[in-house]
Amino acid sequence: MADDMDVSPPSPRGTKRKGDDSISLPAPRRIKALAQDVVNKIAAGEIIVAPVHALKELIENAVDAGSTALEILVKDGGLKLLQITDNGHGIDKEDLPILCERFTTSKLKAFEDLSSIGTYGFRGEALASISHIAHLKVTTRTKESSCAFEAHYADGKLVSPKPGQSAEPKPKAGRGGTQITVEDLFYNIPSRRRAFRSASEEYAKILDLVGRYAVHCVGVSFSCKKANDNTGSSVSVPASASVKDRIRQLHGSSAANELVTLEVEDDRWGFKCTGWVSNANHSAKRTSMLLFINHRSVESPVIKKSVEQTYATFLPKGGHPFFYLSLEIEPQRVDVNVHPTKKEVHFLNEDEIIAVICDAIRDGLGKVDTSRSFMTQSLLSNPKVPFATPMKQAIPATPTSGDISDLSSSKAPKTVTKKPYENNLVRTDASARKITSMLQPQRSVDEARNDDDEMDYEYTEKEPVACRLTSIKELRAEVRDAMHNELTDIISTHTFVGIVDEQKRIAAIQGGVKLFLVDYGMLCNEYFYQVGLTDFANYGSIRFNPPLPLHDLLKVAAEQERSNGSDAAEEVDWDEVVETVKDCLVSKAALLTEYFSMEVTAEGELCSIPLLMKGYTPSMAKLPQFLLRLGPYVNWDNEKACFQGLLRELASFYVPESLPLPPSTSIDDSSSKGKEKVGEEDAEVALRRSKVRRAIEFVIFPACKARLVATRGLLKGVMEVANLKGLYRVFERC
Known part of the structure; x- marks a missing residue:
């Protein structure tokens, strides 16, 4: 069977197959020179890859021209509009015809000059490349010229702005320097234009580039913003700013x-x-x-x-x-x-x-x-020696125009609470609920009885009065102008930690991951002054039943001044002072009643004083001194000065008083009780201490958090004592 099969012999190894001679090969392509227009567009595509590259060339040309101020306008990420205006030495009219031709430059003459080039631009390709892929307009004026000249370019040559007009540069009004306007970038290269994903991404690249040169070019101001955007510049750096200030701003x-x-x-x-x-x-x-x-x-x-x-x-x-x-x-x-x-x-x-x-x-x-050091001196033992760096003043924000009656509306924008990173918290969340809020406060029977008998509130049908006094509006504006944004933000988002010293009136608060000591005397003074301005002529009233005789109150204050005063105070006729102040207050009774809810009768009796805050009663021991100071410390002849003086004295009256330190507790091992109190505290002082503590933590500081406009004057009373994030880094490296 196998003998009958035909087996073809194997083909020789390495035999070549013959090609099909019937198929003709294509003729070899000839080498040709590209059209000059194609060459220029290829070169432009290498130099101008994105709008940010065009702007880089224009910024460098402007700085080379000796400019000290650059203004940049951008639309649609630079694809629709890219405009830069400088105050440099400008371009001569005679140079405008060849301005956008390739390899035309004033900075390079021979190839050897490349080895010593010290300017930004030197090849003369930037404007030429831009003119081949965008609509280019140049407006320039030199110091010697009496007017500016405007020229339009396309494909490296002068063109007429409208059909039928001459292509020659046209004179027009303009300031010294050069303005270059680039419109419709990559209009004739649709594939390149479609490659850009979003205008916002290109604008971000432009801002990054402008920020780089703004940091480096000291003595040159930079401004960059979107066209038709009235919200302000995205980048605005003054010429006088130092390198460190520029880094801080950007x-x-x-x-x-x-x-x-x-x-x-x-x-x-x-x-x-x-x-x-x-x-x-x-x-x-x-x-x-x-x-x-x-x-x-x-x-x-x-x-x-x-x-x-x-x-x-x-x-x-x-x-x-x-x-x-x-x-x-x-x-x-x-x-x-x-x-x-x-x-x-x-x-x-x-x-x-x-x-x-x-x-x-x-x-x-x-x-x-x-050389890093950690200062540990105590602020409480010597207030003149701080143990942490005070907060630095920042440039105040520009106040908004128009009258804003409520000062709390001009605070810094409310911060959106975000979940902080774990390394920023260092196992501490300032927004978390404190454990003390879950405990029932232990209060004595005397405290509860005193709270029940302290004050009853009555609500009247009195309509709020709109304040149209120019003097009050000016005082409110002064507070807004003095606002410190960073400190306002800290107060508005703080967490109350506790009272440190009631004698020096110091409390501790936490802002973010930082711990601050606050002079709550200064803080309360500013808060109640702002409340007085905000609620002017709309105060509640604390009424006295029966009314208090002014003469007796002023007499008490005079005795305090005489006992605490110097030798000069002994020479003062305090009886005459008492009568003078009493007559002054009686004569101004109408003003005090109308604007300050402070009722004084013709017989010289005090029926009421202003109520600035519910849930907190100022110390009535300060009332005589408050009334006595209304005489010499208030300018009754000038409206604005009068209102300001009255409000400042009223705020000082409402500030919680300085209390003596509580008696200390010592450990005595020989005693059977183990603990022994050193001295007993007066019951009235202890009761007042409890009220002040409760009011500061649960009434005053929450109110400051809600509406206080922290001014620069409060910087003296706020001290940073710990930065948990910084300490975390220290321990992490240990």
């Missing part, structure tokens, strides 16, 4: 407060480096690097990685630094022409230079750590 106080200056120079490698780097107290989720080489903003992954490795031994795991470095390298050692957008540069001895910079950063951080 990158926040958390970075600016922890900066260390850096200066290093090495003649061997031909470079000098200056800048600001964060110390070990600053740690962010990602590295913030501002790098300038010969004043040009560049990216360098090598430098970034090297600096991050240097910080790794100082920061906790996952922490990253902030650093701004300005390197000045000898121009002949730098090749700036290696990247179309000049985003990267190459320079000689790169590894050696980076090593020197990292060593300087390491030494600087080490010096900061060895």
Whole structure:
């Protein structure tokens, strides 16, 4: 069977198959030169990749022109409109025809000049590239020119703004400097335009670029905002701001407060480096690097990685630094022409230079750590020696126009409560319920009886009176102008910790992860003054039954002044003072009744005083002194000064009084009882202490939290004593 089968012999190994000769091969393509329009668009696409690259070229040209003020307008992330206005030396009219031709520049003449270039731009490609992919308009005026000239460009050449008009630059009114307007970027390259995902993302890149140059270009003001946006500039940096102030404004106080200056120079490698780097107290989720080489903003992954490795031994795991470095390298050692957008540069001895910079950063951080100190003096034993840095004043916010009768409406915007990170809390949540709120307060029978008999409230049908007095409006405006935003935010979100010292009137509060000591005497004084302004002419009243004789009250105050006063006080005729003040108050009875709910009869009896807060009664022991001060400390001849003086004295009357320290308790091992009280406290003082404690924690501080506008004057009475986040970092590195 097998013999009958036909088996084909194997084909020879490596035999080539013949091609089909019937199929003709295509003719070889000839090499041709591209059209000049295509060449220009390809070149423009290499240099202008996104709106931010066009703006970078325009900013560098403006700074090269000696500008001290740059204003930038953006629409749709720069795709619809990108406009930059500067006050530089401008462009001569004779140079406008070739302004947008490729490789036209005033900064480079020979190829050898590249080895010593010291300006931002030098190739003359920026405006030419922009004119090929956008509608470009230039308005410029030099100091010698009597007017400005406006020119329109397309494909590198002058064009007429409208059909039938001349393409020559047209004179027009304008200020010194240059304004460049770029509209409809990539209008003729639809594929490139469709590649951009969102206008907000491109605008964020623009703000980042403007912020970089705003930090570096000291003496130059920067302003960047969206077109037709009246809410204000996204970036606004004045020319007078220092580098540290610019970093604070653009990158926040958390970075600016922890900066260390850096200066290093090495003649061997031909470079000098200056800048600001964060110390070990600053740690962010990602590295913030501002790098300038010969004043040009560049990216360098090598430098970034090297600096991050240097910080790794100082920061906790996952922490990253902030650093701004300005390197000045000898121009002949730098090749700036290696990247179309000049985003990267190459320079000689790169590894050696980076090593020197990292060593300087390491030494600087080490010096900061060895000199760090923790002050431990007690504020209570010597109030003149603070044991923590007082809060610094911030620039007040610009007050809104118009009359705002309620001062609480002009507080800082309400903060949205977010769940804080665990490392920020350090196992402490200021918004959590305190355990003391779950306990039934233990109160004595005398306290309960006293509360029942203390005060009964009656509600009247009196309608609120709208205050239209100019003097009161001006006093309210002064409070708004003096507002301190940071302190207002701390008070409005604080958690009350407890009273530290009733004699010096100091309480502890927690704001975020920080602990503050507050002079609640100053705080209450400002709060009750603001309540007096807000509720002016609409106070409740505390009525006395029977009425109190003014003469007797003033006599008590005079005796106090005589016993506590100096030798000069002994020479004063206090009987005459009593009669003078009494006559003054009786004569002003109508004013006091109408505006201050303070009723004084013609017979010289006090029937009522203003009620500023329910649930809290001021100490009536201060009433005689309050009445006596209304004579010499109030200017009754001037309306504004009169109201201000009366409200200040009323606020001082309402401030909780200074109480003596409670008797201490000592341990006596020989005693059978184990504890022994040193001295017994007077019952009335103990009762008043209990009332003040309860009012401060449950009435006054919650009211301050709800409506107090913290002014800059209160900074003297607020002291930061602990920062849990900072302590957490210290212990984490231990």
